[in-house]
Amino acid sequence: AQTVTQSQPEMSVQEAETVTLSCTYDTSENNYYLFWYKQPPSRQMILVIRQEAYKQQNATENRFSVNFQKAAKSFSLKISDSQLGDTAMYFCAFMSPLFGNEKLTFGTGTRLTIIP
Amino acid sequence: KAGVTQTPRYLIKTRGQQVTLSCSPISGHRSVSWYQQTPGQGLQFLFEYFSETQRNKGNFPGRFSGRQFSNSRSEMNVSTLELGDSALYLCASNNRGQYQETQYFGPGTRLLVL
Numbered sequence: 577a578q579t580v581t582q583s584q585p586e587m588s589v590q591e592a593e594t595v596t597l598s599c600t601y602d603t604s605e606n607n608y609y610l611f612w613y614k615q616p617p618s619r620q621m622i623l624v625i626r627q628e629a630y631k632q633q634n635a636t637e638n639r640f641s642v643n644f645q646k647a648a649k650s651f652s653l654k655i656s657d658s659q660l661g662d663t664a665m666y667f668c669a670f671m672s673p674l675f676g677n678e679k680l681t682f683g684t685g686t687r688l689t690i691i692p
Numbered sequence: 693k694a695g696v697t698q699t700p701r702y703l704i705k706t707r708g709q710q711v712t713l714s715c716s717p718i719s720g721h722r723s724v725s726w727y728q729q730t731p732g733q734g735l736q737f738l739f740e741y742f743s744e745t746q747r748n749k750g751n752f753p754g755r756f757s758g759r760q761f762s763n764s765r766s767e768m769n770v771s772t773l774e775l776g777d778s779a780l781y782l783c784a785s786n787n788r789g790q791y792q793e794t795q796y797f798g799p800g801t802r803l804l805v806l
Contacts (some may be wrong), residue, residue, distance in 0.1 A: 585805070602737075605719075607772075609793050609794075611794070613797075618799070619780055619799070620797065620799050620800070620801050620804075621782060621784075621795075621797035621798060621800075622797075623794065626794055628793075662730070667735065671795075673793055677748055678723060678725065678742075678747070678786055678793070678795070679725070679737045679740065679748050679750070680735075680737065680746060680749065681737070682734060682735040682796060683741055684734050685734070
């Protein structure tokens, strides 16, 4: 079974600074997808970024980028020039479509607070 | 495109009652997954429906069931509600089979069982 671990329950950073959220996962599969989702106080789960395991290039979306280390099974999220609107819970998630399984396995989340 | 919609957004029930939650996926998406989110257990997968068929099921008792209609809208039902069923229920749609493999979530239904 796959597991996803987020070892930082809470983090805080000053506005405009850079912050990195950690995520590790465990799987024996070779083809899979990794995601970071953001859940602000509204509780809406919002996709931040997506990485396909077969791609060596790290995904980026504007101020958000990942450091994907497949051998180490590590998938960290870097937020540059952090903004107050980045305050939220961040969840790392894993999906392997093997055998048609589209289930997402989530980590326990990191609560990120951006300080004005 | 309109996003994933869920109704109702809030619900209060008492123990022993049953509840039905509804989810309409993004237009063109045929896969709908359901998740339960609680402070204690985090986010847990309930089940996934694709083309009106349940494709995967999480580790939940039989009181939790679902279905999907021909227009891809999905409902989940919880019978004989227990206090522990209080949670945020999230629905996600996915354009399965189109190599997208990305789930987009609705705003959730907050269920409180008294």
